[in-house]
Amino acid sequence: MDEIDIGGLRIAFERKGEGVPLVLLHGGLSDSRMWRRQLDELSDEFTVVAWDAPGCGSSADPPETFRLPDFADCLAAFIEEIGLVKPHILGLSFGAGLALEFYHRYPTIPRSLILASAYAGWSGSLPPDMVEQRLQQGIQQSELPPERVVEMWVPTLFVKSVSAEVIEKTAVIMSEFHPVGMRTMLLSFAEADLRDMLPTIKVPTLLLHGEADQRSPLNVVENLHAKIQTSRLVIIPAVGHEISLEAPEAFNAEVRSFLLANP
Structure with a gap:
């Protein structure tokens, strides 16, 4: 992996392929390794870049005061530093929320948005009691041994029929979470309510x-589809939250078709 300094933070990333750029934003308790199949299979036609967000993978921990706008500002500086022009932005879960906040702050940068397993922030998509429950549970989990956290999270991410290989690879990534990074992402997403910006999205958007x-x-x-006028919604049958890991063939086919239709 490559590393660069963005605002005093070490940011690790992988870059593969040539062509129109595609930036991949992972979810919480994850890092760029979750995008292995996308890096390998989409880089035949695109420049595919997957970062480790601040507080994840090989990147440095941000201050615990970091919130979603700070992640978006860091992403904008990262994209400029590595020389990407008008990239497609693909985010999953937390990464999809970050993509929305990024568009909100930097609407002229993204060529398009691909939002997978998305929320308009937890506060923008979930009942307040559920947001508080997830936040408090997650803060407590950030202090637990990694194997306990994996045991709690993995069953919520996949359908029961998912392969053991996918579960094992996910468990390895999740077990290396950063406690500071986990708490920062949880607080960022619990606070985030991006509903008001959804109607402002003008670029092609795939849900x-x-x-x-x-x-x-x-x-x-x-609800996202109803508020984003430029959006197209694709439901992938019989898969759970981590669709890029659980159904990579279908996921990559939909992404490729969308990218080629929006050059």
């Missing part, structure tokens, strides 16, 4: 969602 997503139920993405 990808798993039919059996436990963490972001279908009504969440249906």
Whole structure:
């Protein structure tokens, strides 16, 4: 992986391929390794870049005061520093919320948005009691041994029929979470309410969602689709929250088709 300094933070990333740029934004308790299949399979036609967000993977921990606008500002500086021009922005879960905040702050940069397993922030998509429950539970989990956190999270991410290989790879990534990074992302997403900016989105937007997503139920993405006039919604049958890992063939096919239709 490559590393650069952005605002005093070490940011690690992987870059592969040549062509129109595609930036991949991972979810919480994850890092760029979750995008292995996308890096390998989409880089035949695109420049694919996957970062480790601040507080994740090989990147440095941000201050615990970091919030979603700070992640977006860091992402903008990162994109400029590595020389990407008008990239497509693809985010999953927390990464999708970050993509929305990024568009809100820097609407002239993205060529398009691909929002997978998305929320308009937790406060923008979930009932207040659920937001508080997730936040408090997550803060407590950030102090637990990694294996306990993996045991609690993995069953909520996939359908029961997912392969053991996918679970094992996910468990390895999740077990290396940063406690500071986890708390910062949880607080950022719990506070985030991006509903008001959704109608302002003017770029082509693809919404990808798993039919059996436990963490972001279908009504969440249906609300996003209703408010983003430029959006197209694709429901992938019989998969859960981590659709890029659980159904990479279908996921990559939808992403490629969308990118080629919006050059």
